[in-house]
Amino acid sequence: MSAESDSLELIRDEVVRCRACPRLVDWREQVAREKVARFADQEYWGRPVPGWGDPDAAILVLGLAPAAHGGNRTGRIFTGDRSGDFLFASLHRTGFANQPTSVSRDDGLRLQEVYVAAVNRCAPPGNKPTPEERDRCLPYLEREIGALQDLRVVVSLGAFAWDGALRALAALGHAVKPRPRFGHLADAAVGPFTLLGCFHPSQQNTFTGKLTEPMLDEVFDRARELARR
Numbered sequence: 001m002s003a004e005s006d007s008l009e010l011i012r013d014e015v016v017r018c019r020a021c022p023r024l025v026d027w028r029e030q031v032a033r034e035k036v037a038r039f040a041d042q043e044y045w046g047r048p049v050p051g052w053g054d055p056d057a058a059i060l061v062l063g064l065a066p067a068a069h070g071g072n073r074t075g076r077i078f079t080g081d082r083s084g085d086f087l088f089a090s091l092h093r094t095g096f097a098n099q100p101t102s103v104s105r106d107d108g109l110r111l112q113e114v115y116v117a118a119v120n121r122c123a124p125p126g127n128k129p130t131p132e133e134r135d136r137c138l139p140y141l142e143r144e145i146g147a148l149q150d151l152r153v154v155v156s157l158g159a160f161a162w163d164g165a166l167r168a169l170a171a172l173g174h175a176v177k178p179r180p181r182f183g184h185l186a187d188a189a190v191g192p193f194t195l196l197g198c199f200h201p202s203q204q205n206t207f208t209g210k211l212t213e214p215m216l217d218e219v220f221d222r223a224r225e226l227a228r229r
């Protein structure tokens with residue numbers, strides 16, 4: 001096992017045991033107990049959801065937080081919900097994933113060149129972590145960025161992830177002024193990395209056509225181009 005994956009493993013082990021945010025611990029565990037009717041027969045994960053993917057990734061795909069009945073149920077980020085369906089179908093079309101679906105931790109999905117994580121590792125009520133909860137969780141992202149030694153590009157899914165990435169990179173000594181603004185396909189050089197913006201693949205965005213399949217594919221094609229420069 002390489003030093004990088006060893007370190008990612010350590011971070012994963014710490015993340016899944018974390019109970020630092022009382023409000024989020026209560027919420028994730030309550031959701032896991034109460035469930036929803038369509039998943040009533042399933043054992044929910046109900047813990048923090050760690051990052052996962054290729055330890056040699058050049059591209060980090062960053063979301064906001066696990067979905068209550070997606071990642072918080074399956075234990076893998078963007079797995080078992082509509083946002084994940086949209087995201088991984090695109091990663092498959094663009095050659096970063098071996099299959100187009102992401103339904104469970106043991107579904108055989110493998111990522112190449114890509115690592116996926118979220119700013120907050122616990123599902124928050126209303127998909128809204130507080131600033132304190134965000135800041136408490138950011139060190140995990142900072143450590144992952146440090147452990148991903150081939151990392152070149154951070155694809156931020158939505159403005160919250162864009163902001164979280166900028167904060168994590170600033171904590172690692174890569175502050176940028178003026179602060180680059182989030183936009184779809186906006187990019188910014190941040191130290192040795194390129195930050196690339198993408199509308200979040202939420203149902204609100206995909207159902208309304210704000211984010212389409214070709215638009216998401218274009219982001220990942222662009223990320224590959226930036227990573228190989």
Ligand code: SF4
Nearest residue numbers: 018020021048122137
């Ligand atoms: S959000 Fe992050 S810091 Fe807070 S309990 Fe979950 S894993 Fe820990």
